[in-house]
Amino acid sequence: MLRTLLQGLRSPVTERVPYDPDIAALAANLDRVAQRKLGRSLSIREVDAGSCNGCELEIHALNNAFYDLERFGLRFVASPRHADVLMVTGPVTRNMREALERTWRATPDPKWVVAVGDCGAGCGVFADSPACVGAVAKVVPVDLVIRGCPPTPTQLLQGLLALLSAR
Amino acid sequence: MTLVDVDYWQVAIRCLAAGEVTLLGLWGEPGRVHMAVFDHSVVVLSLDCPNGHYPSVGALHAPAIRLERAARDLFGLDPVGLPDTRPWLEHGANPTAYPFLPVEGEGLHQIPVGPVHAGIIEPGHFRFTADGETVVRLEQRLGYVHKGIDHLMHGATLDQATRLAGRVSGDSTAAYAFAFARAVEAALGVEPPPRAAWLRGVMAEMERIANHLGDFGAICNDASFSLMLAHCAMLRERVLRCAVTCFGHRLMMDRIVPGGVAVDLTEDGIAGIRSLIDEIRARFPALVDLYDKTASLQDRTVGTGILSADLARRFGAGGYVGRASGRDFDARRSIGYPPYDRLHFEVPVLTEGDVNARALIRVKEIDQSLSLIEQMLNQLPVGEVRVAVEPHGPAEGLAIAEAFRGDVLVWLRFDPAGGIDRCHLRDASWFQWPLLEAAIEGNIVADFPLCNKSFNCSYSGHDL
Numbered sequence: 001m002l003r004t005l006l007q008g009l010r011s012p013v014t015e016r017v018p019y020d021p022d023i024a025a026l027a028a029n030l031d032r033v034a035q036r037k038l039g040r041s042l043s044i045r046e047v048d049a050g051s052c053n054g055c056e057l058e059i060h061a062l063n064n065a066f067y068d069l070e071r072f073g074l075r076f077v078a079s080p081r082h083a084d085v086l087m088v089t090g091p092v093t094r095n096m097r098e099a100l101e102r103t104w105r106a107t108p109d110p111k112w113v114v115a116v117g118d119c120g121a122g123c124g125v126f127a128d129s130p131a132c133v134g135a136v137a138k139v140v141p142v143d144l145v146i147r148g149c150p151p152t153p154t155q156l157l158q159g160l161l162a163l164l165s166a167r
Numbered sequence: 168m169t170l171v172d173v174d175y176w177q178v179a180i181r182c183l184a185a186g187e188v189t190l191l192g193l194w195g196e197p198g199r200v201h202m203a204v205f206d207h208s209v210v211v212l213s214l215d216c217p218n219g220h221y222p223s224v225g226a227l228h229a230p231a232i233r234l235e236r237a238a239r240d241l242f243g244l245d246p247v248g249l250p251d252t253r254p255w256l257e258h259g260a261n262p263t264a265y266p267f268l269p270v271e272g273e274g275l276h277q278i279p280v281g282p283v284h285a286g287i288i289e290p291g292h293f294r295f296t297a298d299g300e301t302v303v304r305l306e307q308r309l310g311y312v313h314k315g316i317d318h319l320m321h322g323a324t325l326d327q328a329t330r331l332a333g334r335v336s337g338d339s340t341a342a343y344a345f346a347f348a349r350a351v352e353a354a355l356g357v358e359p360p361p362r363a364a365w366l367r368g369v370m371a372e373m374e375r376i377a378n379h380l381g382d383f384g385a386i387c388n389d390a391s392f393s394l395m396l397a398h399c400a401m402l403r404e405r406v407l408r409c410a411v412t413c414f415g416h417r418l419m420m421d422r423i424v425p426g427g428v429a430v431d432l433t434e435d436g437i438a439g440i441r442s443l444i445d446e447i448r449a450r451f452p453a454l455v456d457l458y459d460k461t462a463s464l465q466d467r468t469v470g471t472g473i474l475s476a477d478l479a480r481r482f483g484a485g486g487y488v489g490r491a492s493g494r495d496f497d498a499r500r501s502i503g504y505p506p507y508d509r510l511h512f513e514v515p516v517l518t519e520g521d522v523n524a525r526a527l528i529r530v531k532e533i534d535q536s537l538s539l540i541e542q543m544l545n546q547l548p549v550g551e552v553r554v555a556v557e558p559h560g561p562a563e564g565l566a567i568a569e570a571f572r573g574d575v576l577v578w579l580r581f582d583p584a585g586g587i588d589r590c591h592l593r594d595a596s597w598f599q600w601p602l603l604e605a606a607i608e609g610n611i612v613a614d615f616p617l618c619n620k621s622f623n624c625s626y627s628g629h630d631l
Contacts, residue, residue, distance in 0.1 A: 047283055048288070048290050050311075050312045051337070052334040052627045053289055053337040055337070056289065057338055057381075057418065060287050060400075061403075061404060064400035064401060064403070064404050065400070066404050076286075078285035078286070079285070080283075090312065091314060093311065093312055094313075096282065096312065098262055099282045099290065103283050124334075125319075126315070128319070129314055129316075129318065129319050130318065131314050131315030132315065149334075149420065150337065150418070152417060
C-alpha cells in the first residue's frame with residue numbers, strides 16, 4: 001500500500017504559475033481597494049446557477065495536482081458564510097435566481113463575484129430562453145468575468161490570480 | 168413515429184406496467200404526447216391530445232410520473248389519472264412554496280439540503296426524513312437548472328441545435344452530440360463517412376474513461392479516502408489533456424457534428440492516445456488493488472445503498488446503476504450502432520446493487536473502453552471525416568447513444584424550411600434519480616454522499 005501511496009507523487013506534476021497578459025489587464029481594472037482588502041488568500045464558494053456542469057468539471061480540475069489551487073492560498077469552502085468570493089456559473093435560471101440571491105446575501109462583506117463561463121458572462125447558448133434570467137450580472141453585481149465554454153483550468157486560475165495580484 | 172389512438176396508448180401502458188416492454192422516454196409538444204418504448208427495438212408512439220389531456224402512463228407505471236409532470240409544465244398536457252400532480256420543472260413565482268410529501272411518525276426529523284450544496288456540484292433539493300441516523304425517506308426536488316431546452320430547440324437552426332445538444336449535460340457532451348448527430352442523420356438519410364463513425368467512438372470512449380476515473384476517485388473521497396481522488400484526478404486530467412491535443416477541446420465539445428466529426432485525428436494524436444492508454448494501464452490497476460485491500464473503504468461501500476434488481480428493471484435504469492443491479496443493458500450492444508457493431512467488448516454486469524458494485528462496474532468499463540479505443544485505432548478507416556448535411560423537412564429521426572452514465576435518447580423533427588421543429592433529449596438520469604430515493608432508504612444520513620456519488624445523476628441533463 002505504501003508503494004501505491006507514493007507512486008506518482010515522486011515526480012511532482014504541479015505546474016508553474018500561468019501568466020496571460022489579457023488576464024493581467026483584467027487585474028489592473030479591478031478596484032485597488034478591493035485588492036488590498038482581499039489580501040493574499042481567498043475562500044471561494046462555487047454556485048451553479050444553471051450550468052450544464054461543464055464549468056463545474058473544470059473548476060473541479062483546479063484541485064488536481066497539476067493546478068493545485070491551494071498553493072496560491074485559494075480554497076473552496078462549503079458555505080457562503082465562509083466565503084470571500086462567489087464563483088457563479090450558468091445562465092441564471094428562473095428557478096435558481098432566488099437561491100443565488102440568498103447565497104449572495106449570506107456571504108459576508110467585503111465580497112466579490114466572479115462570473116464563470118460564456119453562460120455566466122452573457123447567457124451563452126441559452127440566451128432568449130424564457131426559463132433563464134440571463135447573465136450573472138443581471139442578478140448580483142459581478143467583479144470579474146472569466147469567459148470560455150467552459151474556461152480551461154488555466155484560464156480559471158489566471159482569473160483567480162488576477163483577483164489576488166497587482167496591488 | 169407511429170400515431171396511435173387512445174386504445175392503443177392504453178394497451179401500451181398495460182404492457183409497460185406488466186414489465187413486457189421498457190419505457191425509454193415520454194415527452195410532449197403542443198397538442199401531442201410521445202412515448203418511446205424498447206422491446207428488442209425502439210418504438211415511438213404518439214398520441215394527439217386535441218383537448219390537452221391523455222391517459223396517464225404514470226398512473227400504472229411509476230417511472231413515467233416525473234416525465235409526465237415535466238411535460239405538463241412545459242406544454243400544458245394534462246395526464247389524466249397522474250397520481251402526483253405537483254409541478255416538477257416549473258417552480259413558479261414562489262419556489263419555496265412547494266408542498267413536500269407529508270411525514271408523520273414519532274421521533275422523525277427532517278433535514279433539508281440544497282439547492283446550493285456544500286461541494287462543487289449542481290443544484291437540487293433533498294428533503295431527508297430521518298429516524299435518528301437512519302433515513303426513512305428521501306424526497307428529491309429537481310428542476311433548479313431548468314433552462315428551457317425543449318423550447319429553445321423549437322425554431323433553432325441545425326447549427327444552433329447542435330451546439331445546444333452538446334450543452335444539455337456537459338459531462339456527457341460527446342455522447343449527446345453523438346446521439347443528436349445520429350438522430351439528424353436518421354431523419355435526413357445521411358450516412359457519415361466510416362472514419363467519422365470510428366472517431367466518434369474514440370471520443371465517446373475517452374469521455375467515458377475520464378468520467379469513470381473521476382467518479383471512482385470521488386466515490387472514495389466521499390468515504391474520506393482522498394488519496395484515491397488525488398490519483399484518479401491526475402489520470403482524468405491526462406485524458407482531458409490528450410483530448411485537447413487530439414481534438415482541440417478538453418471535453419470534446421462541438422467535435423461530433425451531424426454528417427461526421429469536426430476534426431480529424433492525426434498520426435501524432437494516435438500516438439498520444441496510445442501512450443495515454445499505456446499510462447492508465449500502468450497506473451490504474453494499482454489503485455483498484457488499493458481499493459480492494461483497504462478495509463476502511465470496503466466497509467463504507469459494500470452493502471451500502473442497495474438498489475434491487477426488480478426496481479432497476481422496472482425503471483429501465485441505464486448505465487452502471489442498472490448494470491450493478493443485474494440489468495444487462497448497454498445501448499452500444501443492446502441497440503447497437505456504428506462503430507460498436509464492428510468491435511468486440513463485454514458489458515460487465517453485477518448483481519449486488521450496492522455502492523461497491525456501481526464503483527466496480529466503472530472499473531471494469533474503463534478496461535473495456537481502453538480495449539475499444541485500441542481496436543478503433545488499429546482498424547481506423549482512412550478517408551473523409553465529414554459529409555455535407557442539408558436539412559429539409561418534414562423529417563423525423565431518433566437515436567440512442569450510450570453515455571458514461573447510461574443511454575441518451577434524442578428525438579427530433581425538422582420543419583419544412585429545414586430548421587428544428589421539435590427536439591427532445593432524454594438523459595439516463597430521469598430513470599436513475601427516483602431509484603436513488605429507494606436506494607438510500609434504511610441507510611444512515613452520512614452515507615448519502617457516497618450513494619449519491621455512486622449514482623452521479625445529472626441535474627442539468629434531467630432539468631433540461
